[in-house]
Amino acid sequence: MLIDIQDTPDKAKRIFNTITVAFDEQNINPTPLNYFVWYQYFKGDNPKFRQAMDAILNDPFGYNDRVGKRLYDEFLVEDDNAASEFDRAFRRLIGVMVKKMHAWSDKLETHTKELDACTSKLSDPNLNAEQVKAITNSVLHAASSMKESSKAFQEEMTQSSIEVKHLRQQLIDARAEAMQDELTELGNRKAFNNAMEELIFDAQENPAGLCLIISDIDHFKKFNDNYGHLVGDSVLRYYASIMKKTKRDNETICRFGGEEFAILLANSSLEEAHERAEEIRQAIESAHLKRKNEVEPISTITASFGIASYKGSKENSEDFIGRADQALYKAKNDGRNRIVLETDLSENTAT
Structure with a gap:
């Protein structure tokens, strides 16, 4: 569950204001992983990661989702310096989404192997009716399992998407708050x-x-x-x-x-x-x-x-x-x- 950004330190708010602007300027997808990568970049606690990120931003191809995943796996997945409550909440969200994607990938690979095996068996010209029926049942079972897995994955991703939208709105609210004078409630x-x-x-x-x-x-x-x-x-x-x-x-x-x-x-x-x-x-x-x-x-x-x-x-x-x-x-x-x-x-x- 995401924590409320209003309870995070002022530094975190300033960083996320910067991230929001950077995402708009560079047309970056506002995914949890991308937010986490850019948050760690602007926080500046990991010199090696920051150096790698600088090199990517200076590259003509720039930053994208695939690059973000690579940076996360290489520099951030084992980073224990992110000790703040916000970092931990963000890490949990990303970890859950990554596990879901890996689980879906494993299931898809299993279903694909089952279908490939059935296809191979069906190529045998000497199959009898009972064997064909058994293979057909296996195909139907694999297809049904794949459908159920796909539906469950979509539901899980929908829920994660709701959390991302909630976070996005929190960032927008924090940005507005950061630009408001506390005493007069006018812009600062x-x-x-x-x-x-x-x-x-x-x-x-x-x-x-x-x-x-x-x-x-x-x-x-x-x-x-x-x-x-x-x-x-x-x-x-x-x-x-x-x-x-x-x-x-x-x-x-x-x-x-x-x-x-x-x-x-x-x-x-x-x-x-x-x-x-x-x-x-x-x-x-x-x-x-x-x-x-x-x-x-x-x-x-x-x-x-x-x-x-x-x-x-x-x-x-x-x-x-x-x-x-x-x-x-x-x-x-x-x-x-x-x-x-x-x-x-x-x-x-x-x-």
Whole structure:
């Protein structure tokens, strides 16, 4: 029985996130054996195995199921260093499947030998009716046994397939969890980087349609000093909830770091991004937050915003983020609680 990946160490989660990406990129079958081989590869505890795997990955033919089975038999089947509970569970699953395949292979070989023997006997022209009947019964028995063995094997493989699908879903869930900010339940910086990469690729035909809003809660350090980090965490969660409640289908919202948040808007203009930022700015400014068991609200919370649009292949993601960050810096420098577009930066430069 598979263990729940949520109970595995963080290292295991990171490794399986990497495996999922590698499988998608290289079109590798998500079988238990392949997961185990790649898990051990990225874990890096077996230098000889890792060296062999590196050589295969550099080979033009690359990795496939047959290669994975060979690597498992040569380097991993007797490896006792995999002491974690996850490794043991994975090993049990693979061991069971390998035994089932070997048992089926042995049965198939036995049935084949029986049929070959019957065929050889039937070639004798001197057989009488009783002998032919006996051989025919043997053929029918072998065929029936083969059918039953095949059905049992299919049922066993179906059950194993269900377990593999369950594991696959656990890996997907773990990947999503690994890209979620624990405090705000928004995407984290890794989620932002992944979304940025995908959206830049999609925006090649219409670069200006991809916009980035970076916002920063004003005077957040002073707020934490005055009210404490627990209240500060509540403010971050509340700010995130404002963005999540009004999230649109074309938006990716992430916690960029600390009290900074980022929104990537696909198929959007600078004007539309400005409207979205203004909507958030007004919502947080008008909030009346108060601590439990207190009547008076805590001090007003405001945020500043910088907005940029993608310029296409002539710039990289760092340049794109940098322009939004410069606009945010100007908003802070000009008095906070305001929105600055990248066009405001160019206008200032011209004057």
